[in-house]
Amino acid sequence: MLLVFPQWSKQYGPVITVYLGLQRVVVLVGYETVKEALVDQAEDFSGRAPAPFAYKATKGLLISNGERWRQLRRFTLTTLRDFGMGRKKMESWIQEESKHLVDLLRENQRESIYEIDNVIGQTRSPTMEDRKSLPFTNAVIHEAQRFLDLVPLNVPHYATKDISFKGYIIPKDTVVIPLLHSVLKSVDQWDNPWTFNPNHFLDHNGNFKLNPAFIPFSSGKRACVGESLARMELFLFLVTLLQHFTFSSPGGPESVDISPEFSSLGNIPRRYQLIAAPR
Numbered sequence: 001m002l003l004v005f006p007q008w009s010k011q012y013g014p015v016i017t018v019y020l021g022l023q024r025v026v027v028l029v030g031y032e033t034v035k036e037a038l039v040d041q042a043e044d045f046s047g048r049a050p051a052p053f054a055y056k057a058t059k060g061l062l063i064s065n066g067e068r069w070r071q072l073r074r075f076t077l078t079t080l081r082d083f084g085m086g087r088k089k090m091e092s093w094i095q096e097e098s099k100h101l102v103d104l105l106r107e108n109q110r111e112s113i114y115e116i117d118n119v120i121g122q123t124r125s126p127t128m129e130d131r132k133s134l135p136f137t138n139a140v141i142h143e144a145q146r147f148l149d150l151v152p153l154n155v156p157h158y159a160t161k162d163i164s165f166k167g168y169i170i171p172k173d174t175v176v177i178p179l180l181h182s183v184l185k186s187v188d189q190w191d192n193p194w195t196f197n198p199n200h201f202l203d204h205n206g207n208f209k210l211n212p213a214f215i216p217f218s219s220g221k222r223a224c225v226g227e228s229l230a231r232m233e234l235f236l237f238l239v240t241l242l243q244h245f246t247f248s249s250p251g252g253p254e255s256v257d258i259s260p261e262f263s264s265l266g267n268i269p270r271r272y273q274l275i276a277a278p279r
């Protein structure tokens with residue numbers, strides 16, 4: 001098992017080499033180091049580590065390299081944008097889906113969030129335009145993604161040639177892990193990284209404040225191609241649900257264990273019993 005804690009960078013430096021069996025793995029720790037690799041030296045670090053089983057199954061964008069990756073990525077981004085998934089179309093699709101979800105839970109409706117009531121009310125569907133008028137809700141969603149830290153190890157990258165980085169040479173064929181966990185839970189970037197607190201994304205006046213260390217989708221040339229779709233879904237689903245329901249837990253908030261059930265390539269949340277009370 002690979003255990004690299006954000007605070008280790010103070011002790012061991014931000015570039016840590018470990019061996020997983022025979023495989024040399026370089027772990028990049030902390031916001032500055034991860035950003036320097038993924039953004040400032042984006043081309044050097046754009047390789048993807050070989051995953052033989054996945055490759056046999058898919059040969060897909062996630063695990064390909066070189067020209068094949070470039071073409072697949074261009075194709076995927078264009079497809080998401082142009083063929084029926086343009087922003088407006090995507091938005092109305094998700095609005096439809098949210099309505100279905102609401103219909104499913106409608107028997108149990110009751111209360112809501114003050115901010116959403118004031119800005120949108122309960123009769124119309126939210127749009128992405130509403131996001132800037134809902135700073136608290138936006139902050140809650142950002143904080144949920146930061147706190148969950150869904151892909152803590154990132155998807156491993158690969159040195160497709162010798163890379164000169166921060167005074168080190170990372171040899172060709174080294175697996176590189178730009179550790180998202182070390183950025184999303186860094187004491188240098190967040191007041192209380194282990195506490196769920198939407199104030200991490202709000203200024204003193206309650207305005208939304210983005211922190212550049214918010215990189216759950218990673219960053220640079222290999223960053224998640226589904227980011228805008230995922231963010232749109234999160235916003236529209238959550239706001240639609242909160243327009244129509246109050247959520248609570250049968251045993252009260254204290255009974256909820258928010259630590260992940262499994263934590264390896266992904267932080268997988270536990271199953272919860274949830275009361276969706278109609279408003």
Ligand code: HEM
Pocket residue numbers: 048061062063073150151154155156157216217218219221222223224225226227229230
């Ligand atoms: C909350 C939801 C999501 C999170 C947190 C997430 C996170 C990530 C991360 C961390 C990576 C690796 C980036 C890197 O290697 O530096 C990635 C890659 C990728 N994601 Fe997502 N993702 C999400 C949703 C989606 C969705 C909805 C799609 C599809 C529409 C998608 C498609 C992909 C693809 C194809 C790649 C590989 C890109 C490449 O290798 O060039 N993701 N994602």
